[in-house]
Amino acid sequence: xxxxxxxxxxxxxxxxxxxxxxxxxxxxxxxxxxxxxxxxxxxxxxxxxxxxxxxxxxxxxxxxxxxxxxxxxxxxxxxxxxxxxxxxxxxxxxxxxxxxxxxxxxxxxxxxxxxxxxxxxxxxxxxxxxxxxxxxxxxxxxxxxxx
Amino acid sequence: xxxxxxxxxxxxxxxxxxxxxxxxxxxxxxxxxxxxxxxxxxxxxxxxxxxxxxxxxxxxxxxxxxxxxxxxxxxxxxxxxxxxxxxxxxxxxxxxxxxxxxxxxxxxxxxxxxxxxxxxxxxxxxxxxxxxxxxxxxxxxxxxxxxxxxxxxxxxxxxxxxxxxxxxxxxxxxxxxxxxxxxxxxxxxxxxxxxxxxxxxxxxxxxxxxxxxxxxxxxxxxxxxxxxxxxxxxxxxxxxxxxxxxxxxxxxxxxxxxxxxxxxxxxxxxxxxxxxxxxxxxxxxxxxxxxxxxxxxxxxxxxxxxxxxxxxxxxxxxxxxxxxxxxxxxxxxxxxx
Numbered sequence: 001x002x003x004x005x006x007x008x009x010x011x012x013x014x015x016x017x018x019x020x021x022x023x024x025x026x027x028x029x030x031x032x033x034x035x036x037x038x039x040x041x042x043x044x045x046x047x048x049x050x051x052x053x054x055x056x057x058x059x060x061x062x063x064x065x066x067x068x069x070x071x072x073x074x075x076x077x078x079x080x081x082x083x084x085x086x087x088x089x090x091x092x093x094x095x096x097x098x099x100x101x102x103x104x105x106x107x108x109x110x111x112x113x114x115x116x117x118x119x120x121x122x123x124x125x126x127x128x129x130x131x132x133x134x135x136x137x138x139x140x141x142x143x144x145x146x147x
Numbered sequence: 148x149x150x151x152x153x154x155x156x157x158x159x160x161x162x163x164x165x166x167x168x169x170x171x172x173x174x175x176x177x178x179x180x181x182x183x184x185x186x187x188x189x190x191x192x193x194x195x196x197x198x199x200x201x202x203x204x205x206x207x208x209x210x211x212x213x214x215x216x217x218x219x220x221x222x223x224x225x226x227x228x229x230x231x232x233x234x235x236x237x238x239x240x241x242x243x244x245x246x247x248x249x250x251x252x253x254x255x256x257x258x259x260x261x262x263x264x265x266x267x268x269x270x271x272x273x274x275x276x277x278x279x280x281x282x283x284x285x286x287x288x289x290x291x292x293x294x295x296x297x298x299x300x301x302x303x304x305x306x307x308x309x310x311x312x313x314x315x316x317x318x319x320x321x322x323x324x325x326x327x328x329x330x331x332x333x334x335x336x337x338x339x340x341x342x343x344x345x346x347x348x349x350x351x352x353x354x355x356x357x358x359x360x361x362x363x364x365x366x367x368x369x370x371x372x373x374x375x376x377x378x379x380x381x382x383x384x385x386x387x388x389x390x391x392x393x394x395x396x397x398x399x400x401x402x403x404x405x406x407x408x409x410x411x412x413x414x415x416x417x418x419x420x421x422x423x424x425x426x427x428x429x430x431x432x433x434x435x436x437x438x439x440x441x442x443x444x445x446x447x448x449x450x451x452x453x454x455x456x457x458x459x460x461x462x463x464x465x466x467x468x469x470x471x472x473x474x475x476x477x478x479x480x481x482x483x484x
Contacts (some may be wrong), residue, residue, distance in 0.1 A: 014276075093275055116314060
């Protein structure tokens with residue numbers, strides 16, 4: 001599990017630190033890039049406004065984000081043919097049905113509610129990492145960025 | 148007195164029938180007192196404008212009216228009499244009432260919306276700091292446990308225990324707000340069968356031997372899911388507060404009343420409570436025992452009261468320290484078959 005990178009879109013520094021710790025605890029040593037709001041996430045994916053793209057192997061996306069909401073980030077990822085195929089996991093505190101439905105309708109690959117307790121949180125991160133970065137076969141011609 | 152066709156239409160009297168009869172013919176008995184005040188105003192040379200009152204038709208029925216009375220003078224400025232124009236404002240009043248209803252519906256919708264926003268913020272925003280409390284105290288124990296020593300580890304564990312308490316509070320608050328919002332679907336429910344199911348679950352998950360006495364059937368009119376929450380809360384409380392009894396007994400039953408209500412009760416022989424504080428029990432977050440003694444948030448009984456009151460019933464409690472407690476609630480009787 002080393003080649004594909006992870007883009008973590010998370011505005012809460014505590015959750016960021018805990019997610020990184022959970023990844024490390026589970027020996028998921030892939031490169032992690034962090035975006036702290038929706039605008040940063042889009043700037044990472046489309047560094048020059050759309051001419052080129054950076055493709056992470058997995059995007060962990062929070063919904064409630066400053067500047068550009070998570071759902072809007074997701075829609076823009078799905079609107080571009082190149083980023084369309086990147087697996088996006090919505091990782092959020094909300095379990096509102098509306099949020100879950102809207103996430104799937106906007107093209108999320110899965111929706112995971114951040115558990116409150118660390119042990120469960122670490123388990124969730126591990127399962128996600130194993131599935132999306134190891135087990136799951138990415139789309140053909142999918143060449144994740146390695147910068 | 149002159150009488151025009153529109154007056155005839157409103158009151159049902161023809162001109163022949165009414166001219167010459169006293170003004171109070173058109174007044175319902177409880178409005179007769181208005182005559183004096185209206186005449187006084189006219190004598191002062193002033194008008195009574197759009198005065199909202201009630202008038203009586205020929206057939207004895209009444210209608211809401213807007214009355215305007217103006218003084219009439221002769222060419223010398225002498226007061227001759229008064230002209231009175233009454234309008235039937237039934238329709239306006241209905242419209243006004245409908246407007247009021249609509250405003251209330253809008254207010255209610257707004258309140259519901261606020262409640263939803265609140266629920267969202269409770270479930271989302273309050274959990275984030277909680278995750279940090281758990282996560283970092285766990286990290287402290289995990290990575291710096293030895294440095295912390297026994298006392299330091301105890302502190303970190305206290306943070307986690309406080310997190311557990313807060314998790315319970317958040318869950319209970321969410322449950323309470325769901326109860327407030329839930330739509331009610333009334334049907335006949337056998338509370339005895341529900342109580343048997345709940346006590347069966349309690350018994351299965353435990354080594355304790357508790358004697359359950361459950362009356363069946365107890366048919367009431369209630370929303371199934373909501374009333375189940377009531378029983379669950381009361382029976383789990385009884386279970387909790389009898390945990391130190393060697394021979395605990397928990398009863399559920401009902402006594403029929405003369406009218407169509409059923410008086411239900413859950414009784415236990417647990418630690419009980421001081422009857423002087425019985426009212427406080429049903430207030431959110433009020434507890435008569437410390438969390439160290441018995442865990443809890445103080446939301447359960449508040450939920451019980453909310454639900455029973457939404458069903459139009461009443462709750463009350465009786466208790467004696469060290470002898471036990473009885474919780475009563477009333478509901479409408481169901482169809483018994």
